[in-house]
Amino acid sequence: xxxxxxxxxxxxxxxxxxxxxxxxxxxxxxxxxxxxxxxxxxxxxxxxxxxxxxxxxxxxxxxxxxxxxxxxxxxxxxxxxxxxxxxxxxxxxxxxxxxxxxxxxxxxxxxxxxxxxxxxxxxxxxxxxxxxxxxxxxxxxxxxxxxxxxxxxxxxxxxxxxxxxxxxxxxxxxxxxxxxxxxxxxxxxxxxxxxxxxxxxxxxxxxxxxxxxxxxxxxxxxxxxxxxxxxxxxxxxxxxxxxxxxxxxxxxxxxxxxxxxxxxxxxxxxxxxxxxxxxxxxxxxxxxxxxxxxxxxxxxxxxxxxxxxxxxxxxxxxxxxxxxxxxxxxxxxxxxxxxxxxxxxxxxxxxxxxxxxxxxx
Amino acid sequence: xxxxxxxxxxxxxxxxxxxxxxxxxxxxxxxxxxxxxxxxxxxxxxxxxxxxxxxxxxxxxxxxxxxxxxxxxxxxxxxxxxxxxxxxxxxxxxxxxxxxxxxxxxxxxxxxxxxxxxxxxxxxxxxxxxxxxxxxxxxxxxxxxxxxxxxxxxxxxxxxxxxxxxxxxxxxxxxxxxxxxxxxxxxxxxxxxxxxxxxxxxxxxxxxxxxxxxxxxxxxxxxxxxxxxxxxxxxxxxxxxxxxxxxxxxxxxxxxxxxxxxxxxx
Numbered sequence: 280x281x282x283x284x285x286x287x288x289x290x291x292x293x294x295x296x297x298x299x300x301x302x303x304x305x306x307x308x309x310x311x312x313x314x315x316x317x318x319x320x321x322x323x324x325x326x327x328x329x330x331x332x333x334x335x336x337x338x339x340x341x342x343x344x345x346x347x348x349x350x351x352x353x354x355x356x357x358x359x360x361x362x363x364x365x366x367x368x369x370x371x372x373x374x375x376x377x378x379x380x381x382x383x384x385x386x387x388x389x390x391x392x393x394x395x396x397x398x399x400x401x402x403x404x405x406x407x408x409x410x411x412x413x414x415x416x417x418x419x420x421x422x423x424x425x426x427x428x429x430x431x432x433x434x435x436x437x438x439x440x441x442x443x444x445x446x447x448x449x450x451x452x453x454x455x456x457x458x459x460x461x462x463x464x465x466x467x468x469x470x471x472x473x474x475x476x477x478x479x480x481x482x483x484x485x486x487x488x489x490x491x492x493x494x495x496x497x498x499x500x501x502x503x504x505x506x507x508x509x510x511x512x513x514x515x516x517x518x519x520x521x522x523x524x525x526x527x528x529x530x531x532x533x534x535x536x537x538x539x540x541x542x543x544x545x546x547x548x549x550x551x552x553x554x555x556x557x558x559x560x561x562x563x564x565x566x567x568x569x570x571x572x573x574x575x576x577x578x579x580x581x582x583x584x585x586x587x588x589x590x591x592x593x594x595x596x597x598x599x600x601x602x603x604x605x606x607x608x609x610x611x612x613x614x615x616x617x618x619x620x621x622x623x624x625x626x627x628x629x630x631x632x633x634x635x636x637x638x639x640x
Numbered sequence: 641x642x643x644x645x646x647x648x649x650x651x652x653x654x655x656x657x658x659x660x661x662x663x664x665x666x667x668x669x670x671x672x673x674x675x676x677x678x679x680x681x682x683x684x685x686x687x688x689x690x691x692x693x694x695x696x697x698x699x700x701x702x703x704x705x706x707x708x709x710x711x712x713x714x715x716x717x718x719x720x721x722x723x724x725x726x727x728x729x730x731x732x733x734x735x736x737x738x739x740x741x742x743x744x745x746x747x748x749x750x751x752x753x754x755x756x757x758x759x760x761x762x763x764x765x766x767x768x769x770x771x772x773x774x775x776x777x778x779x780x781x782x783x784x785x786x787x788x789x790x791x792x793x794x795x796x797x798x799x800x801x802x803x804x805x806x807x808x809x810x811x812x813x814x815x816x817x818x819x820x821x822x823x824x825x826x827x828x829x830x831x832x833x834x835x836x837x838x839x840x841x842x843x844x845x846x847x848x849x850x851x852x853x854x855x856x857x858x859x860x861x862x863x864x865x866x867x868x869x870x871x872x873x874x875x876x877x878x879x880x881x882x883x884x885x886x887x888x889x890x891x892x893x894x895x896x897x898x899x900x901x902x903x904x905x906x
Contacts, residue, residue, distance in 0.1 A: 336810055356813045363814045369807035373829050382825075383815035434816065 282348075283438060283470045284310040284333060289342030291328050291494075302328040304494045306342070310438075310472060315464050317473045319481040320491035321517070326474045329491075330440050333472060335359045347437055357386075362431035363440040367447065368423045370415035376402075376426050377411045383434035401429040404463065421452045428460075432467060439464075441473045445480065457484055478518045482506060490514045508549075511639045515565045522566045522607050531556040536637060538564060540581045541603035546630065550637040563638050568596065568610035570634035573620070579627025583607055588619050595619060599626065668888070675881035682876055692882040701867065702883060709847055709864040712778070716785030717793065717842035723786070724793035724838055725831070732801045733809075733827075748791045758788065759855035766856050776858045784856045785846045792845045793838035796902060800834025833901050840898045844891055 289306040292299050303325045310316045318326035331337040332344065335356035344352050351359050362383065370379050380401050384394045402408045405425040415423055424444060431439055441460075445453045461484050464471045475481055481488050482502040490498045490505060490513075498510040509515035512523060526538040529545040536556055537545040548564055556562060576582060583599035590613075597609040597620070609628065611617075620626055647653055674682055678689030696702050727747050731740065750758060766780045808830070812822035850865045857866065864887065871880050 334814060336814075356810070357816045357818055361814075363811070365807050365811060367805070367807060369805060369811040371808060371811070371826060382812070382817075386812075386816040386821060430815070 281312050282309045283312040283314070283346065284308070284472070285343075285345040285348075286310075286329075286333075287343045287345075289329070289332065289344060290340045291325075291332065291337060292340045301494050303332075303339075306496060308489060308496065308499070310470060312437075312470055313468050315461070315471045315473065315484060315486045317475060317481045317485040317488045318491060319475055319478060319488050319517075321476055324491040325494040326476075326491050327442060330363075330442055330472065330474050333438070334361055334363050334440050360437040361440060362434060362436040362438075363442065364424075364427050364431045364444045366443045368415075368427040368444075370423055370426055370430070372415055375412050375414060376407060376418070379415065379426055380429045380433050382430065387434060397433055401433045404432070404466070405429045405459075420448055421456065424448065424456060425459075428463065432463070432469065436469065438470045438472060441471060443474055443476070445475075446477075453480075460484065482518070490517060492517075508636065509565070509638065512563055512565075515636075515638060520568050520608065520610075522568060522571075524564050524566070524601075524605055524607070525561050526564050528556045528558050528560050528562055531558055538562070538635065538637070541601050541605070546580055546635055548635040548637050549633045554637065554639060556637065565636050565638055566607075566630060566634050568608045569594075570631040571607075571609045571628045572631075573597075573609070573611065574627045574629040576625070576627040578629065580630050581628050583626055583628060585620050585622050585624045585626055587622055597626075599628075671881050672885050672888070674878055675885045677878055677881075680877060682878065682881075692878040693886075695879045696882045696886070699879070701862075702864075705862045705864045705867040708861070712781055712785055712863060713843045713846040715782055716789050716846045717839050719782070719786040720789035720793045720842045720846075721797075721835060721839045724790050724797050724842075725835055727790070727794055728798040728801050728834075729827075732798060733806075747794055750788050751791050755849070755851040759851045762852065763855040770858075778861065780856050780858070781853065781861060784852050785849070788849060788852050789842035789845050793842040796837035796841060796898075797831065797834040800831055800837075804830055837898050837902045840894050840901070844894045844898075847887075847891070 286306050286308040289303060289308075290301070291303040292301050294300055306329060318329060320326045328337060332339055333346070335351065335354060335358070339352055342352075343350060346359060346361060356363075371382065374382070377398055381394045381398045384397055389397075398411075399408075402411055405428055407422065407425050407429065410418060410422060410426075415426065418426065424447075427444070444460075445456050448456060457480060460471070460473075473481075473484065482505075485502055487499065487501055488505050489496045492513050498505060498514045500508075505514065505518055509518060509521075515521045516523065526540065526548075529537045529539040531537075536548050536550045538548045540546050550556065581601065583601050586598045586600055589596040589598065592613075594610050594612045597611060599607045599609060601607055607628075673685075675692055676688050676690070677684075677686060678691065679686035731744060731747070762780075762784050766784070769780075770776060804827070808826050809822050812826045813819075817825060848865065850869060853861075853863050853866050854869075857863070862870070864883070868880055868883060871877070
């Protein structure tokens, strides 16, 4: 693996003076060749600005941006080996599907025969052979999406940028296109940089994810790392559901940390490297709802009172209240032979090893 | 559907509506009807005849001024459309800049300044230039009509540009098209309906204007409207009804084409 995109100290400020908006502040990031890389974050976090800077639609206020080792800051989008799939597809309405797909190659001055051959190949790749002579307005949303992909892939860019390309599709089509995108990425070997605010989409498709908020990258890692070892409260809350608890440190030493759990003594907790914890200090700790299970009261790590149950089909969420009043949600997979406890019941909970994690605030 | 306010239930609505329609169209209908009158009278119907059309067709002056009007309208609307297209691009395809609204207002100035004022202003300038240069050709008329037509051509072009997704041009740039080729392959083809509508509106405006022409024209530069005005000052003959009817027909063709072009969009 080698570095496809190297971003160093990249900042973007819109406007000046008191009204200036810092869209991106000091981004450092390396994206590897052939990687499916996702920029994930809420709207306004700077992920689209970062994508637009890689594409060349925006120029950075400060910092450097290298694509395949070459500095591209200051270069326009037509001088970068990068193509974009736009959120609204931006297909050329006056051109046929064929002409849309061939546009990039035509602009690159490739011979007519080569353009035709590549367009045919792209039509096959996205399974749109039958629609080659149609105009974009005669296509469904999913079909337009495929044409937009083919158009961006046809010039064989080093990097394909995707700006929330699935957000306009309905749920079923979105699932289909997710696996389609993954297939295309594997088949072409092109580096994909994907922008989304949908954490599930990010987890299922990406090799690595950068979680962003307020113009910064909060955590960079594989989907497993991001989900299982979130670095802070924002990441933990943004990726999946999580229980956020305020707990006091009971002990802290070389062999780990224990936290005082209301009404149940102490529990060992995983902690971030380099986080200094003082005994008695109140810290933020998280537990995923699926990492706790019900157990007999005698074996329980902690106890709680059931307030209500919410049925989700494949699983049920139990809304619990701990002894000190903090809320806790437990997710239980539904099985035919189990009976849900009733509201008001006192229940014992057992946590998976390493499930309780102390976070930076 | 909930029964809302329906203006048709207001007392007197129908009569006002009918009166308005009558006001708009009865004079035109009378003009057209009497162009077919087999008499010189404008009030006594003496049977159907095409004789006034024949007279008009055989009138060399009518032919000359018509050709001049069409030529002038074509050339002026052509220039005005090119300039209006550039103006529309310059006011929509750039970042916001101070004075943008001012420029928008300035481009539309002829829509707001009374035509007579523009006419007199042009008269003074043209008279001055004529004295200085001695040139008395159609150049003045082309310049005056072009300037007058720009805002009419500008409006539909700008409207079309504003509905175009700016992402299309960005996508073209992303696909290795430089600014010139992005404009040529993407913006311009998509702008064609707006440009055609702008040209037609400019053409009809030029064809129609009397005031500007009256003030700017030199000897022997009568256009159809100023010629008709001159004829009617002397005596009203059904020949002018026939010419006016043909003129109306031409305008209708253009307005219909304008409507069809602006309605049919991708």
